[in-house]
Amino acid sequence: MDSVQAIKQRFGIIGNDPKLNRALEKAVQVAPTDISVLVTGESGVGKESVPKIIHSLSHRKHAKYIAVNCGAIPEGTIDSELFGHEKGSFTGATQTRSGYFEVADGGTIFLDEVGELPLTTQVRLLRILENGEFLKVGSSQVLKTNVRIVAATNLNMIEAIKKGKFREDLYYRLSTVDIHIPPLRDRKEDIHLLFRKFASDFGQKYKMPTIRLEDDAIQLLTKYRWPGNIRQLRNVAEQISVLEESRTISLATLNSYLPNANDSNLPAVIEKDSKKGDFSNEREILYKVLFDMKSDLNDLKKLTLELLNSDDSDKVQEENENLIRKIYGTNGEEVEEETAPVELLPPHETRSEKTSEVPKDDKYHFAEEIEEEETLSLQQKEVELIKKSLERNRGKRKAAAAELGISERTLYRKIKQYDL
Helix, strand or coil: CCCHHHHHHHHCCCCCCHHHHHHHHHHHHHCCCCCCEEEECCCCCCCCHHHHHHHHCCCCCCCCEEEEEHHHCCCCCHHHHHHEECCCCCCCCCCCEECHHHHCCCCEEEEECHHHCCHHHHHHHHHHHHHCEEECECCCCEEECCCEEEEEECCCHHHHHHCCCCCHHHHHHHCCEEEECCCHHHCHHHHHHHHHHHHHHHHHHCCCCCCEECHHHHHHHHHCCCCCHHHHHHHHHHHHHHHCCCCEECHHHHHHCCCCCCCCCCCCCCCCCHHHHHHHHHHHHHHHHHHHHHHHHHHHHHHHHHHHCCCCHHHHHHHHHHHHHHHHCCCCCCCCCCCCCCCCCCCCCCHHHHHHHCCCCCCCCCCCCCCCCCCCCHHHHHHHHHHHHHHHCCCCHHHHHHHHCCCHHHHHHHHHHHCC
16 A cells, blocks of 8 residues: 555645645545545645545546536536436437446546535435436436545535535435545645745746745745635745746735735624614613703793893894794794694793792792783784784785795684684
């Protein structure tokens, strides 16, 4: 049996990570059997090397080896690609075609991205794994095949099974032996070795001197997370080899080729109780409304006292006009048409009642000169203002309404209400 080191040299695998060595050992051990193998790992870690190793070390090495990217074949044609079809079985089927399982009889089929297979195709694949039988699309004749299946996926298959995207029975048939390839960030000692190999290859390919990293650039190279794994590392090495004139690469130069190299890998703090903040905002808005209402009430109280203590009819008229505008709006439209007139001034109270309730030294104490029977209310002042405005404008309601700062419809309703 070939050693792991010999396998690395034969297939160009670089690295001494223990997890990688264990994965290669499992591939060598399982190769002479016909056991189905599932290779797992992130995208770009080099999963495609494992089925090649298994096929080359098996008794099927002289038969065909076919690699199929299941995620790249449209769902409508994947059954035809894998199992073949009969002439006329669907639109465009002008002749009978053999599928991959028929062509690779006696050999090995590598199903890359097996997690992307449609559920109907998964049922057909399960039947091949169980008894080697399959049907061509549009045919009722059962065919037999003897193939070794090696599958690979970068998905979490347990989660895919829970979500109903992958059959559980097929998963256990495929994963008789599970070989996991570790991501590049878990193979820190191998990162610089791989980069040097890629840099040497591209230097020979493009007939240029091989690039070399400074010490601080090497530290950045090993600390970077490499989300694209070996595929991304190879891409960066090729870019730098082609684009940089200087063959010595500094930290700043390497940093410019690594996306998000300065981002922290620490977990972000997420605010869970978002509703609490919403309630706090609503409470602040409610407080503001209440404070505004309190301020309006204080303004109304002061206006009431000023009107009670004032003998200036012009000032009274002006204040009431402003009050009407405030109640009905600056455009002359009332807030609620059916609302009864708001009484700004208090109802009639005798002087004896006032003196019994309000202390003599109260700054808002009503003047003694106010007659007991005198009653001031918004309704009376409103009537007086409407009468004066109509007289001044010779009965023209439109002009009177404009002068009062209310709509003509509101003025008409007031005239009817007060029988003017």
